[in-house]
Amino acid sequence: MSKNIEVLLRAKETTELLGPKNIFQESPEPRPPATRVPPVGTKEEAELVQRVFLLPAYEAPRLVVFHQVGQMDEAVGICARAGQNLASQTDASVCVVEGDLHSPSLHEYFGVDNLRGLADAVLESGPIQDFVHPLSGSNLSVLTGGSRRGEAQAPWKSERLRSRMTELRAEFSYVLVNGPPVGQPLDALLLGQIADGVILILESRLTRRETARAVKENLAAANVKILGAVLNNHTFSIPESLYKRL
Numbered sequence: 001m002s003k004n005i006e007v008l009l010r011a012k013e014t015t016e017l018l019g020p021k022n023i024f025q026e027s028p029e030p031r032p033p034a035t036r037v038p039p040v041g042t043k044e045e046a047e048l049v050q051r052v053f054l055l056p057a058y059e060a061p062r063l064v065v066f067h068q069v070g071q072m073d074e075a076v077g078i079c080a081r082a083g084q085n086l087a088s089q090t091d092a093s094v095c096v097v098e099g100d101l102h103s104p105s106l107h108e109y110f111g112v113d114n115l116r117g118l119a120d121a122v123l124e125s126g127p128i129q130d131f132v133h134p135l136s137g138s139n140l141s142v143l144t145g146g147s148r149r150g151e152a153q154a155p156w157k158s159e160r161l162r163s164r165m166t167e168l169r170a171e172f173s174y175v176l177v178n179g180p181p182v183g184q185p186l187d188a189l190l191l192g193q194i195a196d197g198v199i200l201i202l203e204s205r206l207t208r209r210e211t212a213r214a215v216k217e218n219l220a221a222a223n224v225k226i227l228g229a230v231l232n233n234h235t236f237s238i239p240e241s242l243y244k245r246l
Contacts, residue, residue, distance in 0.1 A: 039085050039088070039089075040081045040084040040085050040088065041077075041078075041081040041084075041085070045078065045081050045082065045085060046085050046089075048082060048085075048199075048228075048230060049082055049085045049086045049089060050089075051228070052064065052199065052227055052228060053086055053174060054086075054089065054090070061195075061196035061197050061227060062169060062173065062174055062175065062196060063165065063168070063169055063174075063175040063177070063194070063195045063196050064174075064175070064176055064177070064195055064196060064197055064198065064199060064227065065099060065177040065179040065191050065192055065195045065197075065198045065199070066078060066079035066082070066176065066177065066178055066179055066198070066199050066201060067179040067180070067181070067182045067192070067198050067199070067200055067201065068179075068181050068182070068200075068201040068203075069181070069182050069200055069201065069202050069203070069212055069215050070181060070182075070203060074232055075178070075201045075232070076100075076105045076106055076109055076178050077109060078201055078230055078232065079096065079106075079176055079177070079178040080096055080106065080109045080110065080178070082176055083095075083096035083140055083174075083176045084140060086174055086176070087138055087139045087140035090139075090173075091139065092139065092173035092174060093139050093141070093171070093172045093173045093174070094139060094140050094141070094172060094173065094174045094175075094176070095132060095140075095141045095142070095143055095168055095171070095172040095174070095175050095176070096110075096140070096141075096142050096143070096176045096177075096178065097118060097142075097143040097168065097175060097176065097177045097178065098117060098118055098142075098143065098144050098145040098146075098177075098178055099118070099177040099178055099179040099180060099191055100145070100178055100179060100180040100181075101118070101119055101145050101149040101180070102180060103180075104117075104144065104145030104149065105178075106142060106144055106145065106178050107142070107144040107145070110133070110135070110142050112133045112142055112144060113133075113144075114144045114145060114146065114147060115146075115147050116130070116131045116144075116146055116147065117131055117143055117144035117145045117146025117147070117149075118131070118143055118144070118145055118146055118149075118164070119145060119146035119147075119148045119149035119150075119151065120146040120147065120148045121143070121146070121164050122158055122160050122161050122164060123148055123151060123160075127167070128143075128164055128167040128168060128171060129171060131143060131146070132171075141172070143168070161194075162194055165194050165195075177191065177195065179191055179192075179198070182200070182215045182218075182219075189218065189219065189222040189224060192219060192222065192224035192225075193222060193223065193224055195224075196225065196227075197224070197225035197226065197227040198219065198224055198225065198226055198227065199226075199227050199228050199229065199230060200212070200215065200216075200226065200228075200229040200230070201229070201230050201232055202229055202230065202231050202232065203231075203232050212229075
């Protein structure tokens with residue numbers, strides 16, 4: 001059966017590439033019951049949300065970065081749809097954040113303006129909600145990259161950025177960040193250290209296994225937790241026996 005993505009998250013499928021899953025981030029509020037709403041995207045993308053976010057409260061991560069390994073156009077959609085599915089499956093507040101300030105595209109996906117966003121929040125004062133776009137009729141909000149991203153030099157080194165991420169944690173039950181490609185190592189490592197963990201997005205037939213393993217080792221050395229991986233544009237199911245060889 002054709003699949004757009006392959007989710008590599010089950011314990012028995014966690015491979016040498018990913019390393020063991022280790023998630024222990026306490027949530028300040030009880031997990032609301034899931035609602036029966038048709039998923040956005042594929043069933044594998046809905047499964048991604050179930051496996052990563054809808055865990056017992058003491059295990060579930062609340063701030064997660066989606067990092068593409070290399071440059072790919074569809075990575076922002078995977079992060080955005082994860083936010084949409086999480087918002088539709090729970091009553092919890094969800095915010096999807098543009099973390100790729102070099103090449104922002106989250107605002108285009110959701111069809112919102114990019115006049116005020118994360119870069120502006122780092123450079124300006126005021127509550128974080130002043131920079132967020134609540135989506136009408138939904139518990140989902142969007143924080144775009146913003147118009148001043150060219151002025152925000154090395155934002156991930158900024159204590160102001162860490163402070164803004166702390167505000168997002170306080171305002172929203174879940175924060176999903178569309179991160180820069182892991183090929184931009186400093187941004188990826190620093191952003192991953194702020195988060196509870198990262199999900200890697202690999203491109204079928206393009207991402208080399210050696211590249212993925214190097215990324216995994218670099219993130220692990222920086223004490224960044226890898227929560228799992230998504231294999232994008234995968235057109236057939238990977239036999240379980242082959243996961244050990246990834």
